[in-house]
Amino acid sequence: MEIIGPVLVSGITTGALYALATLGLSLVWGSLGMLNMAHGTLLTLGGYAAFTAASQLGLPVPLAVLAATAVGGVIGALIFVLVAYPLSRRSPETFETTIMIATFGVALTLENAVLRLYGGQPLGQPLSVGGAINLGGFALPWQNLIIVVSAIALMGATALFLTRTKAGRAIRATAQNPDAAKLMGVPVARVYLQVLILSGMLAGVCGVLVSSITQLSPSLGADPMLKAFIMCVVAGLGNLPGAIITSFGLAIVEALVQFLAGARWGFPALLAIVILVLIRRPGGLFGRVEVRRL
Amino acid sequence: MKREDLAHPLVGLVVLAAAIALPFYVDSRYVIGQVTLGLFYAIVASQWNLLFGFSGVFSLAQMALFGFGGYATAMLCFYFGLNIWAAMPLAAVATVLFSLVIGAACLRLSGAYTALLTLAVAQVMYLLIVTDTDCFVMVGTQCRQLTGGAVGFARFGDLGTRAMFKAKFLVANYALVVALFAITMVFTWAIIRGPIGLAFRALRDNPGCAMARGISRFQMQLLVFGLSAFFTGLAGGLYAAHFNAIGPGVLSFSQLFFIIAMVVVGGIGRLWGPLVGAIVLVAADEAMREIGEFRSLGLGIIIAAVMVLMPNGLIGLFESIWNRLRTRNPGMTAEMSGETPA
Numbered sequence: 001m002e003i004i005g006p007v008l009v010s011g012i013t014t015g016a017l018y019a020l021a022t023l024g025l026s027l028v029w030g031s032l033g034m035l036n037m038a039h040g041t042l043l044t045l046g047g048y049a050a051f052t053a054a055s056q057l058g059l060p061v062p063l064a065v066l067a068a069t070a071v072g073g074v075i076g077a078l079i080f081v082l083v084a085y086p087l088s089r090r091s092p093e094t095f096e097t098t099i100m101i102a103t104f105g106v107a108l109t110l111e112n113a114v115l116r117l118y119g120g121q122p123l124g125q126p127l128s129v130g131g132a133i134n135l136g137g138f139a140l141p142w143q144n145l146i147i148v149v150s151a152i153a154l155m156g157a158t159a160l161f162l163t164r165t166k167a168g169r170a171i172r173a174t175a176q177n178p179d180a181a182k183l184m185g186v187p188v189a190r191v192y193l194q195v196l197i198l199s200g201m202l203a204g205v206c207g208v209l210v211s212s213i214t215q216l217s218p219s220l221g222a223d224p225m226l227k228a229f230i231m232c233v234v235a236g237l238g239n240l241p242g243a244i245i246t247s248f249g250l251a252i253v254e255a256l257v258q259f260l261a262g263a264r265w266g267f268p269a270l271l272a273i274v275i276l277v278l279i280r281r282p283g284g285l286f287g288r289v290e291v292r293r294l
Numbered sequence: 295m296k297r298e299d300l301a302h303p304l305v306g307l308v309v310l311a312a313a314i315a316l317p318f319y320v321d322s323r324y325v326i327g328q329v330t331l332g333l334f335y336a337i338v339a340s341q342w343n344l345l346f347g348f349s350g351v352f353s354l355a356q357m358a359l360f361g362f363g364g365y366a367t368a369m370l371c372f373y374f375g376l377n378i379w380a381a382m383p384l385a386a387v388a389t390v391l392f393s394l395v396i397g398a399a400c401l402r403l404s405g406a407y408t409a410l411l412t413l414a415v416a417q418v419m420y421l422l423i424v425t426d427t428d429c430f431v432m433v434g435t436q437c438r439q440l441t442g443g444a445v446g447f448a449r450f451g452d453l454g455t456r457a458m459f460k461a462k463f464l465v466a467n468y469a470l471v472v473a474l475f476a477i478t479m480v481f482t483w484a485i486i487r488g489p490i491g492l493a494f495r496a497l498r499d500n501p502g503c504a505m506a507r508g509i510s511r512f513q514m515q516l517l518v519f520g521l522s523a524f525f526t527g528l529a530g531g532l533y534a535a536h537f538n539a540i541g542p543g544v545l546s547f548s549q550l551f552f553i554i555a556m557v558v559v560g561g562i563g564r565l566w567g568p569l570v571g572a573i574v575l576v577a578a579d580e581a582m583r584e585i586g587e588f589r590s591l592g593l594g595i596i597i598a599a600v601m602v603l604m605p606n607g608l609i610g611l612f613e614s615i616w617n618r619l620r621t622r623n624p625g626m627t628a629e630m631s632g633e634t635p636a
Binding site: 082098103104105106107109110111116230264279282 | 425596
């Protein structure tokens with residue numbers, strides 16, 4: 001049973017990353033009803049921003065992470081101001097699909113901008129720590145520990161922000177019922193902007209973490225984003241705690257399948273689980289079935 | 295017959311005449327080749343338009359179905375030695391069956407859920423083909439994977455046009471693609487005009503009311519999924535036959551969104567939207583060849599900008615200009631209809 005250790009280490013590490021990516025996606029979906037196809041690109045931009053700050057400008061690690069956060073937040077804000085806001089004003093009834101196409105255009109643009117600026121070859125993220133702790137039989141790399149701890153800390157901070165602050169309460173109110181929130185004097189458009197900035201900041205840090213165990217490449221965010229989408233769907237789009245639990249659970253299953261059957265079967269196994277779950281529970285594992293008025 | 299009913303066939307005849315005239319005026323093999331490629335895109339885009347524009351199913355598996363048709367054709371020829379002309383319709387039927395399996399799994403949900411699941415299916419298909427390294431058969435001294443692996447299949451059959459038309463074979467292939475395009479458009483037009491098309495559109499515009507009138511959303515959307523898969527798969531087969539090669543590249547993200555961009559630029563839910571979009575984007579792609587490196591970047595900006603600035607596409611833009619010109623003449627109605635948003 002010596003595979004349990006490595007499977008858990010790799011499963012929990014990727015789980016933490018998926019959970020962080022899912023958190024940003026789910027936040028935006030839950031409040032704006034917008035599936036941000038550029039979320040993966042925000043991860044990529046975060047990773048490259050940290051790389052530029054740390055190895056090209058020689059800034060210390062905390063500043064590099066801050067740079068990644070800032071870039072994610074700014075791009076998130078730009079996506080809202082330039083794309084999401086005009087689209088939602090123009091055609092609210094088709095927003096759900098048009099925003100996916102439009103944000104994909106954004107993703108394509110940004111990803112190619114990264115490709116032009118940095119080139120296609122993979123780069124090493126300087127913000128990674130070597131070495132490992134020996135836990136009686138298997139090694140726990142420091143990097144993995146750092147990832148899990150920072151991901152959990154970020155999720156905790158987000159949860160505190162959403163539940164304890166006035167801005168967080170406004171976000172939750174808008175997610176539950178935008179019209180009622182507006183009538184209570186919540187500036188809904190500003191809340192939406194805040195949500196996208198928050199989601200972009202989370203994505204920026206997540207990109208730094210993802211690139212610290214893999215490598216920097218223009219398509220860095222694509223794989224975590226697709227997985228995060230799947231986690232969101234299984235959990236029920238817009239459900240934050242459910243999305244986090246699902247991320248860890250499915251990541252461990254994925255790691256197990258990859259160890260037992262080979263790396264290429266991890267994703268197909270995930271997809272099969274997702275489809276089976278959705279056939280039984282179309283609203284997702286934790287999703288409430290929506291009652292829509294006509 | 296109403297005037298609107300005549301408009302589409304008339305446009306169709308003009309397009310067909312232009313397509314037939316083209317090889318008589320243009321001698322460049324390169325241009326003919328690019329127009330052929332554009333027509334392949336237009337066929338796939340028109341079927342995605344049938345699915346999304348007319349029926350409201352946001353599927354991201356369109357290129358996966360196109361690829362499936364191409365791969366099925368190549369594999370039927372490669373492993374079973376079938377004639378390519380027999381393989382193409384078989385592959386198209388196989389694509390329909392494959393699409394029904396995907397549809398049964400993904401269409402119970404709607405909107406963004408369907409989009410994500412179909413995208414995941416397409417991505418899994420791509421990954422499984424690219425990472426396939428196990429030897430299935432040995433060709434000479436070379437190992438060949440069941441799915442062709444990252445390389446794909448090449449030289450598995452021939453349409454016979456090369457032997458029949460010698461140097462002019464490219465024009466013959468072009469004629470085949472034009473014919474397939476024409477049949478596809480007639481098929482699409484017949485569907486959206488008929489009672490099924492009405493049901494599709496009802497489900498798109500107001501699923502709740504449509505279901506209350508006794509239309510089964512799942513069955514109808516599965517039907518349109520299967521219907522649109524047939525010509526998509528057939529186009530995939532002809533694509534594989536035309537280039538005599540098929541690889542995992544057709545399943546890539548950028549190819550899928552190139553198709554979607556065509557529908558968006560031309561006009562979602564407009565019969566001729568995909569063709570207009572294909573012409574504009576292939577032409578823009580050619581124009582951007584000068585600035586080579588920035589092609590995808592430009593494409594991304596075009597998609598986002600068109601979506602935000604003119605959500606009804608070029609045809610929608612023409613329609614609103616046309617309506618404004620028409621209502622300007624009879625004085626009174628101009629002020630009344632001028633205020634209503636398009």
